[in-house]
Amino acid sequence: MRTTVGIIGAGPAGLLLARLLHNAGIDSVVLESRDRAYVEQRQRAGILEQGTVDVLREAGAAERMDREGIPHDGIELRFDKRRHRVDFPALTGGRSVMVYAQTEVCKDLIALQLAEGGPLLFEAEALAVEDAESEHPRIRYRHEGREDVLDCDYVVACDGFWGVGRKAVPADVSQVFERTYPFGWLGILADVAPSHDELVYARHDRGFALLSMRSPSVTRAYLQVPEGTDAADWSDEEIWDELDRRLETEDGWKLERGPITAKSVTPMRSYVHEPMRHGRLFLAGDAAHIVPPTGAKGLNLAVGDVVTFARALTHRQETGSTELLDAYSETCLRRVWQAERFSYAMTTMLHTAPDASPFDGRIQRALLDRITTSGAAETDLAEGYTGFPLD
Numbered sequence: 001m002r003t004t005v006g007i008i009g010a011g012p013a014g015l016l017l018a019r020l021l022h023n024a025g026i027d028s029v030v031l032e033s034r035d036r037a038y039v040e041q042r043q044r045a046g047i048l049e050q051g052t053v054d055v056l057r058e059a060g061a062a063e064r065m066d067r068e069g070i071p072h073d074g075i076e077l078r079f080d081k082r083r084h085r086v087d088f089p090a091l092t093g094g095r096s097v098m099v100y101a102q103t104e105v106c107k108d109l110i111a112l113q114l115a116e117g118g119p120l121l122f123e124a125e126a127l128a129v130e131d132a133e134s135e136h137p138r139i140r141y142r143h144e145g146r147e148d149v150l151d152c153d154y155v156v157a158c159d160g161f162w163g164v165g166r167k168a169v170p171a172d173v174s175q176v177f178e179r180t181y182p183f184g185w186l187g188i189l190a191d192v193a194p195s196h197d198e199l200v201y202a203r204h205d206r207g208f209a210l211l212s213m214r215s216p217s218v219t220r221a222y223l224q225v226p227e228g229t230d231a232a233d234w235s236d237e238e239i240w241d242e243l244d245r246r247l248e249t250e251d252g253w254k255l256e257r258g259p260i261t262a263k264s265v266t267p268m269r270s271y272v273h274e275p276m277r278h279g280r281l282f283l284a285g286d287a288a289h290i291v292p293p294t295g296a297k298g299l300n301l302a303v304g305d306v307v308t309f310a311r312a313l314t315h316r317q318e319t320g321s322t323e324l325l326d327a328y329s330e331t332c333l334r335r336v337w338q339a340e341r342f343s344y345a346m347t348t349m350l351h352t353a354p355d356a357s358p359f360d361g362r363i364q365r366a367l368l369d370r371i372t373t374s375g376a377a378e379t380d381l382a383e384g385y386t387g388f389p390l391d
């Protein structure tokens, strides 16, 4: 098979890229190692930045999001049993975010791709990217028990943190910047209406808690847990009890409980691979960088990368200039590092490390106090949360 752009991975990055290229009249083939049901059910992100919402609308992929997504104009910070609301539009000149799950974004993009776009092959596992430095890179892959080759003009690895794309960048060119955290998030879905109409980010001496939602009748919540925790070790009652403790307020706010339908643990990591391009191989989304989930940046960064690539390739097709393609890595990394900084700051401000000293706890409170009393500090948070602009 041959195509202009070979895309590895049908997560949000790969699927949106295929859609953007289709809209620009550029053909692509998407290879996805898992089956469709797996990709559509994998529980992950829930928050779309203003810029991501705009991109999905422009791509003609926002019809259901605009019907079912829940626009949010703020978040609540909780600490010392106090509550503080951060008002996004007031602080950012009208920007906000949307609660619309990654699963739903993927379902919408898959349906569009299958109806209107180029080939999207499920259970097609990329084995290696070859000849990235040549004019005609190739993806070797296995589909329906057979090995095959996809000949491309460009390869975009959208295959997540564990994918094969990044491995095609030679070791002497790669630079990795990484930090792991000694805790993870235990995430649950529960069949109960969210107990608050906006997301709640809570700092507590026992650890961080986040109250989120998926719909008016489904709560999503997270608890900081020690690294290596098995979700099965937490009973439903223990989870609700712990959420109650960490989210408690002095004004008698009450957390509603309901049946827990899913439980899983996510490790926390900051990771950046530089450069994000080698020859005609481009890395996008989690294949190139990971942020800890505090601050909801991962999916939104993936969207920024593929928008940058689609623009650059369109520019190349229209003008013959490779200027934007050549600048891809640098352009993406500027935004990536802002999101890395923001996610790191949110994580360290709100989580309690196992070796945290009383001094660390006081600094966290001072940071939170600063946000609640300084318009400049609060605006900085609101700008970061609603998203850093694309170049």
Ligand code: FAD
Binding pocket: 008, 009, 010, 011, 012, 013, 014, 031, 032, 033, 034, 039, 043, 044, 045, 046, 047, 048, 102, 124, 125, 126, 127, 158, 159, 160, 161, 162, 163, 164, 185, 187, 266, 284, 285, 286, 287, 293, 295, 296, 297, 298, 299, 300, 301, 302
């Ligand atoms: P992925 O979604 O990982 O997709 C990669 C795809 O490539 C997968 O479908 C995989 O099966 C496929 N693949 C892998 N290897 C191969 C191969 N060899 N051949 C073919 N296919 C392959 N981000 C936010 O923005 N907001 C949030 O609120 C948020 N919350 C999160 C909460 C949790 C609990 C977690 C875990 C993550 C969260 N994130 C959030 C991060 C977000 O989910 C990721 O950043 C996002 O999924 C990245 O998209 P991607 O397309 O780059 O990678």
Ligand code: DHB
Binding pocket: 044, 045, 046, 047, 199, 210, 212, 213, 220, 293, 294, 295, 296, 297
């Ligand atoms: C969700 C995930 C996040 O990482 C976050 O910061 C906010 C919400 C969510 O899954 O709902």
